[in-house]
Amino acid sequence: MDNRQSRRRQKKNRNSRYAHVMQQAQKCLKDGAMREAEIRFRNAIKADITAAEPHHMLAIMAYQAGRLEEAGNHIIEATMRGDDDPAIHADCGAIMNMLGRPQEAEAACRHVIDMDPDHIEAYNNLAVSLSLQDRYDEALEICDAALERRPEYVDTLVNKANLLVKMDDPVAGIEAFAAAITLAPENPVARVNLGAALRLVGELNAAEVQCRKGIALQSNYPEAHVGLGMVLATRGNFEGAIAAFQEALRHRPGFGLAQLNLAAARFKTGDLKAAEAAYRDIIAAHPKGAPAQTGLGVVLLADGRLETAREAFRAAVELDPSEGEAWLNLASALGSDMPLEDVAQMSELVANTRLSLEQRIAIRFALGEVADKRGEYDDAFAHFREANNDRQTAMMKLDKVYDPAAMDELAERIITLFQNTDAPADNANTSKQPVFVLGMPRAGTSLVAQIIASHPNAESRGEAASISSIVPDFPEDTRDRGFGSAGDRILASLASSALRVVDKTPFHFMHIGYILQNLPNAHIILCRRDNEDVALSCYFQNFLGEHPWANDLSNIRRFMAFHDRLVDHWRSLYADSILELHYETLIADAETECRRLINHIGLPWDDRCLSFHKARGPVLTASNWQVRQPLYDHSVGRARHYYAYLDPIRPRLDRT
Structure with missing residues (x-):
């Protein structure tokens, strides 16, 4: 009897001590004395080791401070002590999602819903956990179930919108984001995510507005700065993008998405050393991160270090087999030597709908590349056709459809604007540097x-887009804007001290008249190649930009006709300023054609021009594997292997 009474007294005292310590901890928390509150919650655990609430509160405090691992440890302890507390398990779901442990998050959220079928936060976090497991259809169903219970719940609207974007339906996602903003115009998360979706559909002005509104609403929101940086990078403003990514990292050091995008932006500026260092830092901190390995491979490839680039791409696909860009680069590097087990794995991956469409498209192009190099031309064309059909479907969802009539009108406007070889602009730059x-x-x-x-007296800036960045609304608006003349700003954007600097943006064929008005001594090199080989090579290329003409052979023919119409016009006006180089002639008689080329740009001959594949320096184009090899002729007449498939491009194409 005495023992029982003693135990009751001890329990009562323990409960009293626990209640007193918890009361002190809550007061400290209310007063903002976070360190003192944490100490008292830990004392409460000592006072009653069976209590769930101190662990729950410590989990919330650690989560809010960004100490996610610590938050995870405490919330698990809380769930073990409070199995019947929906609030604890709901917070467990949110924290497990943030820790990248979606299966545990799913279990916690489903347990909450079993206890409380109308717990909206649990539905929302359950949808997030399913999305993290690539179970998008299930996640969308859970979002709809939550919105049936509470249609105005903004977090779920944002979650649903993000799911729709992941499911390759950004237009529907934009509508859901807009609905969320209507309900909560001061919500920075909705603003920034809307900006990301608008960027995907090419609405860059609107995307930038939303990101900047998100920053205005919450200036220390890292995702807002990353969103802005991605919009600026899409516009080609890489310096602005770098500043935005750095600002994101200032607010959240170690933020992976900002680090990856910062490294990519440095690469785009041609600063390969900084880009490589950035990717290696990410890999050191996150050795299991595949995207950084892919990015590193791209940098090494551009720098001509082919073997180490292959190693990086191989590491990427071993870490994450869904890394489509890494597979595509491996296929380009290895060709017919691609191991059979790799081909088998890629064949399984393209059928896996849990991969994003972009990932599957890249892998499908990789399969086509390997089959082509092996001489399995029917299989190769089947892969390329499937990849292009998927790309076309994706672009149609974004309302990006090739319009040949609009392109005919564009050609007419350009030709009308540049009718004769008038004297250069009054403020033209007469430098002979640009090529x-x-x-x-x-x-x-x-x-x-x-x-x-x-x-030795020249360098290339790759596809610098130095003209289209100066006059983005060409030909509707060719007015000189900004400080200095257009010619001055074009040269400044190329930023070179070499005697000759190259911008090899192919689509500048539309701007030849504008170039020669503002840079009358610029050197123009027009590259030509057998029409069928060009058309087939475009069809086999996984273009990452917005080129809806390139996914259909008939549209490729139409785009080539657009190109030829403009080129014929420029040749009629500026024949003496344009050097035409034919790929087939260059392959057949390299030295003669190389001498013509170097003479045209006004440089003395140098034998190193015949050993171009040994030259150091960045190559920032889709052909970076090829230009690191000596001249070869197996790409000449490549179309003959696909004769049966090329009827759509023949009716109006004359072979050059």
Whole structure:
């Protein structure tokens, strides 16, 4: 009897002590004395080791302070002591999602819903956990179930919108984001995510507005600065993008998405050393991160370190087999030597709908590349056709459809604007430094740029887009804007001390008249290649930009007709200023054609131009594997292997 009474007294005292310590802890928390509150919650655990609430409160405090591992440990302890507390398990779901442990998050959220079928936060966190497991359809169903219970719940609207974007329906996602903003116009998360979706559909002005509104609402929100940086990078404003990513990292050091995008932006500026260092830092901190390995591989490839680039791409697909860009680069590097087990794995991956469409498209292009190199031409074309059909479907969802009539009108406007060879603009820059290598994509522009860059007095800036960035609304608006003349700003954007600097943006074939008005001594190199080979090479290329013409052979023919119409016009006006180089002639008689090229740009001959594949310096184009090899002729007449498939491009194409 005495023992029982003693135990009751001890329990009562323990309960009293626990209640007193918890009361002190809550007061400290209310007063903002976070350190003192944490100490008292830990004392409460000592006072009653069976209590769940101190662990719960410590989990919330650690989560809010960004100490996610600590938060995870405490919330698990809390769930073990409070199995019947929905609030604890709901917070467990949120924290497990943040820790990248979606299966545990799913279990916690389902347990909450079993206890409380109308717990909206549990539905929302359950949808997040399913999304993290690539179970998008299930996640969407859970979002709809939550919104049936509470249609105005903004977090779920944002979650649903993000799911729709992941499911390759950004237009529907934009509508859901807009609904969320209507309900909560001061919500920075909805604003920034809307900006990301608008960027995907090409609405860059609106995307930038939303990101900047998100920053105005919460200036220390890292995702807002990353969103802005991604919009600026899409516009080609890489310096602005770098500043935005750095600002994100200032607010959240070690933020992976900001680090990856910062490294990519540095690469785009041509600063390979900084880009490589950034990727290696990410890999050191996160050795299991596949995207950084892929990014590192791209940098090493651009720098001509082919073997180490292959090693990085191999590491990427071993860490994450869904890394489509890494597979595609491995296929380009290995070709017919691609191991059979790799081909088998890629064949399984393209059928896996849990991969994003972009990942599956890249892997499908990789399979086509391998089959082509093995001489399995029917299989190769089947893979390329499937990849292009998927790309076309994705672009149609974004309302990006090739309009040949609109392109005819564009050609007419350009021709009307540039009718004669009038004197250069009054403020034209007469420098002989710039060289513009242009023409149809896949017509040899990368090869020609690399030959020039191998000269000791020249360098290439890759596809610098130095003209289209100056006059983004060409030809509707060609007015001179900003400080200095257009010619001055074009040269400034190329930023080179070499005697000759190359911009090899193929699509500048539209701007030849504008170039020669503002840079009358610029050197224009027009690259030409057999029409069927160009068309096929475009069809086999996984273009990452917005090129809806490239996914259909008939549209490729129409785009080539657009190109030829403009080129014929420029030749009629500026024949003496334009050097035409034919790929087939360059392959057949390299030295003669290289001498013509170097002479045209006003440099003395240098034998190193014939060893262009040995030249150091960045190659920032889709042809970076090819230009690191000596000249070869197996791409000449490549279309003959696909004769049966090329009827759509033949009716109106004359072979050059």
